[in-house]
Structure formats: C-alpha cells, structure tokens
Amino acid sequence: MFGDNIDTDRIIPGKYVVYNDEKELAKHAMEGVDPMFSIKVKKGDIIVAGKNWGCGSSREHAVIALKAVGVSAIIAKSFARIFYRNAINLGLPPFESPEAADNIKVGDEIEFNLKTGQIKNLTTNRIFCVKPLPEFILNILNSGGLVPYLKKELKK
Amino acid sequence: MGKTIAEKILSEHSNKDAYANDIVVANIDIAFVQDGTGPLTIQELQKLGKEEVFNSNRTMLFIDHAAPSPREELSNAHSILRNFAKKTGVRLYEIGAGISHQILIEDHVNPGEVIVGADSHTCTSGAMGAFATGMGSTDIAIAMALGKTWFRVPETFRINIDGKLSRGVYSKDLMLHFIGIIKADGATYKSLEFAGETIENMIMSERLTLANMAVETGAKTGLIASDKKTKQFLEQQGRGNRFKTIRSDEDAIYERNIDIDASNIVPMVSAPYAVDNVKTVEKVTGIKVDQVFIGTCTNGRLEDLRVVAEYLKGKKKHVDTRLIVAPASRTVYFQAIKEGIIQILVEAGALIFPPGCGACVGIHGGILGNNEVCLSTQNRNFKGRMGNPRGEIYLCSPATAAISAIKGEITDPRERI
Numbered sequence: 001m002f003g004d005n006i007d008t009d010r011i012i013p014g015k016y017v018v019y020n021d022e023k024e025l026a027k028h029a030m031e032g033v034d035p036m037f038s039i040k041v042k043k044g045d046i047i048v049a050g051k052n053w054g055c056g057s058s059r060e061h062a063v064i065a066l067k068a069v070g071v072s073a074i075i076a077k078s079f080a081r082i083f084y085r086n087a088i089n090l091g092l093p094p095f096e097s098p099e100a101a102d103n104i105k106v107g108d109e110i111e112f113n114l115k116t117g118q119i120k121n122l123t124t125n126r127i128f129c130v131k132p133l134p135e136f137i138l139n140i141l142n143s144g145g146l147v148p149y150l151k152k153e154l155k156k
Numbered sequence: 157m158g159k160t161i162a163e164k165i166l167s168e169h170s171n172k173d174a175y176a177n178d179i180v181v182a183n184i185d186i187a188f189v190q191d192g193t194g195p196l197t198i199q200e201l202q203k204l205g206k207e208e209v210f211n212s213n214r215t216m217l218f219i220d221h222a223a224p225s226p227r228e229e230l231s232n233a234h235s236i237l238r239n240f241a242k243k244t245g246v247r248l249y250e251i252g253a254g255i256s257h258q259i260l261i262e263d264h265v266n267p268g269e270v271i272v273g274a275d276s277h278t279c280t281s282g283a284m285g286a287f288a289t290g291m292g293s294t295d296i297a298i299a300m301a302l303g304k305t306w307f308r309v310p311e312t313f314r315i316n317i318d319g320k321l322s323r324g325v326y327s328k329d330l331m332l333h334f335i336g337i338i339k340a341d342g343a344t345y346k347s348l349e350f351a352g353e354t355i356e357n358m359i360m361s362e363r364l365t366l367a368n369m370a371v372e373t374g375a376k377t378g379l380i381a382s383d384k385k386t387k388q389f390l391e392q393q394g395r396g397n398r399f400k401t402i403r404s405d406e407d408a409i410y411e412r413n414i415d416i417d418a419s420n421i422v423p424m425v426s427a428p429y430a431v432d433n434v435k436t437v438e439k440v441t442g443i444k445v446d447q448v449f450i451g452t453c454t455n456g457r458l459e460d461l462r463v464v465a466e467y468l469k470g471k472k473k474h475v476d477t478r479l480i481v482a483p484a485s486r487t488v489y490f491q492a493i494k495e496g497i498i499q500i501l502v503e504a505g506a507l508i509f510p511p512g513c514g515a516c517v518g519i520h521g522g523i524l525g526n527n528e529v530c531l532s533t534q535n536r537n538f539k540g541r542m543g544n545p546r547g548e549i550y551l552c553s554p555a556t557a558a559i560s561a562i563k564g565e566i567t568d569p570r571e572r573i
Binding site (some may be wrong): 004005007009010013014015017018019020032051052055056057058059060061063064078079080081082085086089090134136145146147150151154 | 179192193195196199200203204205222227229230233274275276278290291292293294295297298306340341344345374376430517518519536538539540541543545
C-alpha cells in the first residue's frame, strides 16, 4: 500500500538505472519509499496506491523492477500517463479505481479480471468495476507486452 | 468543429478528423532516446528482430545523462548506443554535445511535427508548436521501427496568461506558480496550451521553460502556437523555410480555461520533495544553501546564463556554497564563451560542467551529501533526485539561483534591483 504521487525516482532511484538486468533492478524496487520492499513482497502481490502513481521520469526500469520482484498488478486512484503506457507495454496490468484503492487493506486477497474490468476483494467480498480497456490494449497485456504482441501480429 | 493544436497535429499525422478522446495511429517525425532509456529500447528492437529504423535522419540517440560516463555499467550502456548507431546509421550525439531536448530545438524540431522520445521532458519541444511527448523505452522502440505509434488524442487545458512579468521574475517563476495552482496530477493526460499576451511577448528560451515543465503537472505535452517569435527563432537556426503556422481554431473546445495575471507573480521556489510544493522566495529566504546548480533542459540556455552572469559579474560566490553550471548544449557553451559569460562565472568561483544533464539526475557529478540543501534551476526535486534521499532540493529561476550563490542562502533576486 502506497500513498499519492509516488514518482519513478522512488520506485527505482536513478542510480540503479545503470542496470538493464531485471534481477538487479528487482533488488532495488521501491527502495526510495520502503528499502525492505523487495524482501517483503511475494510473487503475485498487488500494489495498491493513491493518485498519480509513477509520475516523473519515463524510466521503464520502474515497471521492469516491479514485475521482476513479483508484482502482478497495480491498483491506483490514478496513474501518471507514461508509467501507464509502460505498464501495458511490458504486460503489467494497471487498474485505475479510487474506490478499490480506498477499500483494500494490506493482506486482503484480490482477484481481477482484465476482460470485464472487475476487481474482487475476496476477503471483504466487495466488487469494484473499472471501465474495460480497449481490445487492442487487452491483446497487448494478454500477450505479455507490446513486443511479444507485435511479434505475433507481424507474423500474421 | 474547431480544433485545438493537439487535435490539428494528430489529425494531420493520422489522416483522420481526430478530436479529443479518439484513439489514432499517427505517423511520427522524430523518435529519440537518451543513454538512460536507450539500451532498453535497443534490447526491445532486437527482441522484435528489427535492426533498422523508419528514418535514420530523424531517429536520434543522445548521450547526455551521464556524459562522460562516471562508471563502467554506464560506459557499457554507451557502447550499446554507439554500436547501434554504427549499424543503423542513426544520428548519435556524443558526450559534450548537450541535452537531447536542447539539441532537438536547435537543429531538428519544426512546428506541426510529432516528436516522441524516451524521456519525460520531451514535451519541451511543444514550445515550437510541435506535438512532443515522452514515452517509455518500448514505445520508442516500436516508434523507431515502424515510424508510427498510437495516441489517445488529449483534451486541452488552455492557460491564458496576460500582463507583464515584473523585473526579477521569469517564466520559471510563472511555471512554478502555475504548477502550485494545478498540482502534480492536475493535468494528467491533458495537453496544455499556453496563450495570451505574456506568451506572445516571450522569447523562445522562456517559452521552452514552460513547455519543459508541462509534465510536472501530469500533462502529455505543453503547446504554444507558432508565431513571429517561432519564425525568428527558426531563421536564426538556419531553417526559416520550415516555419508553419500552427494555432488552435477560435471555436476549439477546451476542457478548462485557466487565467493567470503575470504582473502579480513574484519569484517562486518548489520546496522539497515535490514540484507542486510551491512557495514564494520570500517565505524561504535565509535558508542556507550548500550547492547551487544552474543548467538543465529547463534553464540551461544562453539567455539563462546571461541573466546569471549579470548577477555574478564582479562578484564571488559565497565561500560555503558550491556553484555548478552546466550549459545545455555545446552551442550554448560556445556562445557563452564568446560573450565572456564563462569567464565571469569562473571568476565568480563557478565550476563549469560539460554540456549535458549534469547534476540533475543524480548519476553523475554533484551528488548531495546528507542534509545538504541544493538550489537548482532544474525541473524536479523528488526525494533522491540528485543521488541522495537525505539531500533537499529547491527549484528556482536562474536569477534566484545566481543571487543565492553569492549570498550563500536563498535570496530574493529583486533585492539587487
């Protein structure tokens, strides 16, 4: 759980942008907010955050680090636009839902459906709906990102 | 139905009658990366099996973030860019050439074009009436390979600015004032159009400062209609023939209109750790400053250095304050030498960095120590931005930076006047 305006300098500080290796980046994920994050986080965990998640630098290393450390989706009140595109391009689903972000607590079990745009809090049994993404964006996410998607498309 | 600047440019580049909220696939004119984001772009191109670009004259690589490289990982990243440039014939700007956004303005960008770059401050070129926006490495990889990308056409906020800026007050102060009103996410996804009498009278250098910081409000781009001043600028750069009038229609639809009276604006700073944590200089006067950094894509141009030299001429920086100056490009540097500006700065005790991003990104020289305070003309003051989360950064105009370097503490630049 994170607050508002978490910038990419805090998701992955600039000094680690020298690495293009996902394992190295994963070690420093969220270091600018919580230096213990990479140890605490478990595979499949979801980040829940306030507004303007991922503002600042365009560094894609931020998405790579979060994905590599095991984050499976991000639910935020709102996203900064470059981070939002980067997340889609690398196959990390971003959900924009202030309601969901306000009604999920640390430890709650969450299920999400990209196609319907439904987020279900299994712990509290509450359901939140976001506007489903356009089909071509869903296809990018389901392919695991823009490059795998285009590879398939270009072969057709 | 009338169109905004964003709607016009994206319509023309997608051969569609596009309006806000439409999704278009648009041809792009320029795609570029820098040394922080470029290696990933090249990696993605290789995954895609593409080793050629849509247009090698309009695809560029800039080594500006860590120039020259301070460590081996970055040196290796630079090698990746150099090898790619050799293989594909794309234009590589080496260490010392300067900051991507500045070089693009000097040599490449024309009104009405679509510019995409793997750097969030790509929006700087919006001041030329070009639709310019930052993206991530993968997006740029695809744009480089295909010469096109998808956009959702943004809604526009029109910022009407009238009145004359007071002496000692600059477009940086105006922009910080605006960011203080709209906040860091107040224009997320929107296109900003700066207009009004104040903008019409502004020289290109000052317009660039506004457009540069559009992203600090969450905006996709910050646009200014092309006009006489744009034409003059292009003529000075030797490409007056590329001038084209780009302006929004009278009946264009704006999501919001925001009016600002420039004559009321006073010198401003952004206090740690957010760009929208804006205060008047008056409120923070007297805070001791360990380092002053003057430069960057926001305020490292010749006009900025001229202002700094005016303050520093015949003076010395404060003994407890370090003063670092990084010209935005080699052209700026060379002109500053010819005008005697560099001599004035060096005599005042400044350290001149090579043209490039310098201390702004925290991977190069000028990293702050614990509890140190830096006053900088850059565009971001996030925690850890200058390499140390225990350092504090205040953002300001070149004038405020210069006078504060002399006094060793944050000082109102109108004091001298």
